[in-house]
Amino acid sequence: xxxxxxxxxxxxxxxxFRRLGRVDDLVIxxxxxxxxxxxxxxxxxxxxxxxxxxxxLSPDQGQAVLVEGARPLPLDPAAAGEGEMVAxxxxxxxxxxxxxxxRKVVRVNDIALEExxxxxxxxxxxxxxxxxxxxxxxxxxxxx
Numbered sequence: 001x002x003x004x005x006x007x008x009x010x011x012x013x014x015x016x017f018r019r020l021g022r023v024d025d026l027v028i029x030x031x032x033x034x035x036x037x038x039x040x041x042x043x044x045x046x047x048x049x050x051x052x053x054x055x056x057l058s059p060d061q062g063q064a065v066l067v068e069g070a071r072p073l074p075l076d077p078a079a080a081g082e083g084e085m086v087a088x089x090x091x092x093x094x095x096x097x098x099x100x101x102x103r104k105v106v107r108v109n110d111i112a113l114e115e116x117x118x119x120x121x122x123x124x125x126x127x128x129x130x131x132x133x134x135x136x137x138x139x140x141x142x143x144x
Contacts, residue, residue, distance in 0.1 A: 001123065004088055004111040006059035012040045015055065015068040021047060023057075023064055025089040026113075028122050035113070035120040036085060038064065039075060047072035051120065092125065099127065 010023045021042030026035050035051050053070035056063075066072075086092065088111050099106045110126040 001112055001114050002057075002059055003126070004093060004113065007057055007064070007113075008089060010057070010059065010062060010064050012038070012064045012066065012072075014066050014070065017065070020066070020072060021045075025087045026120070027085050027087050030084040030086050033122040035122075039087070040064075040072060046075040048075045049073070057120070088122070097125065 004026065007023050007026070012020045012023055014020055021040040023038065024041040024046060025039035027037040027039060027048075028034060029036050037048050037050055038054050038057070039046060039048050041047075049066060049070055049072045053067050055065045055067045058064075092108055092111060094108065096105050096107050098104075106127040108125040108127060110130075112123045112126060113120050114123045115121075
């Protein structure tokens with residue numbers, strides 16, 4: 001299990017390990033909660049690459065690596081909110097949501113993701129203290 005706070009701002013490289021930018025967001029399909037796109041930032045430019053072109057995304061190794069021949073394309077802001085796609089950092093992280101079990105409004109401090117069969121899935125929103133502390137310490141403490 002990895003957390004969004006652990007992958008945001010990781011360096012993104014191509015297959016030859018040339019730096020392309022840093023992880024800026026992950027976009028999921030709300031129908032199956034699978035990550036569809038990785039959004040990266042290179043200076044002021046925001047680029048996107050389909051998840052199928054991501055060879056690895058590892059907080060332990062401290063980087064995201066794209067497959068051979070992957071070409072990040074400029075992010076089209078009009079298409080970013082298209083269909084049933086949800087950008088986790090932009091649309092969910094730090095937002096208030098309704099906890100239907102506790103019947104109250106809570107803040108999403110972090111997001112848990114799990115790999116299954118080469119795909120990455122949203123598993124849960126972290127609303128507890130652990131998620132808040134993880135976010136505060138992101139970048140200061142090496143991941144486990």
